[in-house]
Amino acid sequence: MENPGIQEETLHLCRIAGTGSYVPERVVTNADFEKIVDTSDAWIVERTGIRERRFAAENEFTSDMATAAARKAIKNAGITVEDIDMIIVTTVSPDNIFPSTAARVQNNLGAVNAIGFDLEAACAGLIYGIEVGKRFIATGFKNILVIGAEKLSGMMDMQDRNTCILFGDGAGAVILQRANQNTGRILATELGLDGSRAEMLQVPAGGSRLRPTYEVLDARKQYMAMRGKETFRYAVTYMVDCARKVFEKANCLVEKLTLAIPHQANLRIIQAAAERLGLRDDQVFLNVAKYGNTSSASVGIALDEAVTSGRIHRGDIVLLVAFGSGFSWGAVLLEW
Numbered sequence: 661m662e663n664p665g666i667q668e669e670t671l672h673l674c675r676i677a678g679t680g681s682y683v684p685e686r687v688v689t690n691a692d693f694e695k696i697v698d699t700s701d702a703w704i705v706e707r708t709g710i711r712e713r714r715f716a717a718e719n720e721f722t723s724d725m726a727t728a729a730a731r732k733a734i735k736n737a738g739i740t741v742e743d744i745d746m747i748i749v750t751t752v753s754p755d756n757i758f759p760s761t762a763a764r765v766q767n768n769l770g771a772v773n774a775i776g777f778d779l780e781a782a783c784a785g786l787i788y789g790i791e792v793g794k795r796f797i798a799t800g801f802k803n804i805l806v807i808g809a810e811k812l813s814g815m816m817d818m819q820d821r822n823t824c825i826l827f828g829d830g831a832g833a834v835i836l837q838r839a840n841q842n843t844g845r846i847l848a849t850e851l852g853l854d855g856s857r858a859e860m861l862q863v864p865a866g867g868s869r870l871r872p873t874y875e876v877l878d879a880r881k882q883y884m885a886m887r888g889k890e891t892f893r894y895a896v897t898y899m900v901d902c903a904r905k906v907f908e909k910a911n912c913l914v915e916k917l918t919l920a921i922p923h924q925a926n927l928r929i930i931q932a933a934a935e936r937l938g939l940r941d942d943q944v945f946l947n948v949a950k951y952g953n954t955s956s957a958s959v960g961i962a963l964d965e966a967v968t969s970g971r972i973h974r975g976d977i978v979l980l981v982a983f984g985s986g987f988s989w990g991a992v993l994l995e996w
């Protein structure tokens with residue numbers, strides 16, 4: 661991609677200076693789903709690897725979870741809320757269609773010096789957010805807060821066993837800063853989009869395409885719908901493809917990888933992708949069993965857990981990789 665006015669070396673002078681995450685208190689187990697749809701703990705564990713997920717409280721919104729994750733990231737980066745000059749919230753479940761969830765987060769935090777906006781790239785949201793933020797760092801922004809946050813529990817059809825068992829709520833955040841010779845940095849990034857597959861994973865109603873009339877609501881079109889098998893196949897293909905591309909771009913061997921932080925949609929997707937990339941089990945971070953698929957929050961929550969549990973140290977090579985509705989996908993390779 662051409663970057664008029666910005667040298668390629670400057671563009672990559674960006675690092676993750678802090679991480680934070682938040683998951684709601686309420687744990688929903690597979691046994692809870694056995695009571696509402698025709699499913700079983702054994703099926704869910706075998707086909708997805710998910711054992712439980714978190715659901716936000718009725719009065720707990722996407723912006724609240726985003727704010728909680730952001731506070732931790734700000735603390736871990738050793739900065740103050742006044743230092744934040746941009747807030748990018750990536751979400752498919754914003755508080756409102758407008759104003760932006762970023763505006764709510766700015767107000768919750770008191771980040772009075774920040775501009776902000778929402779970015780929607782489904783499960784690849786945080787990866788897209790990091791790429792966009794990286795480009796603003798190259799133009800002089802100092803502390804960019806990128807948050808992936810979701811309240812998917814409100815968008816799931818609790819009568820559809822194909823989807824309701826898969827998703828959960830939460831938020832993950834990172835602070836982006838300029839890198840220097842004493843810090844780690846982003847080595848390479850790759851984004852992709854194939855809009856011809858938009859119908860495979862979508863919420864049909866609620867936007868300009870299908871107004872939420874009574875008939876539409878009766879047909880349950882306000883909820884998520886997915887063609888699971890096809891989505892699974894594309895997820896593996898594109899995650900592997902963009903992961904390979906970032907290693908190539910960074911001129912880095914896959915064997916050098918310390919830890920991959922993949923989007924946590926399904927254990928079998930992660931295992932299939934890891935096998936194709938030739939990764940060992942200890943090179944892949946997993947928490948899908950605890951939280952299910954939290955869309956754009958997934959990579960941020962996993963990254964923060966990997967950092968706080970001591971799985972990532974200065975100088976390590978870390979891969980963030982995700983795939984979701986759109987279809988959209990992306991990868992970030994970092995030296996930590």
Ligand code: UT7
Pocket residue numbers: 698699700703704707708783821822823825887888889891892895925926929953955983984985
């Ligand atoms: O975050 C972005 C991307 N999202 C994903 O990556 C999700 C991708 N897709 C998947 O993870 C998997 O396709 C699923 C977990 C959704 C489904 O697994 P699968 O192995 O592809 O199963 P399937 O859809 O082929 O269904 C197999 C059978 C079907 O029954 P029949 O038609 O063979 O009688 C389904 O009706 O399993 C049935 N089934 C269930 N059974 C028990 C589907 N959902 C359930 C369920 N419990 N919850």
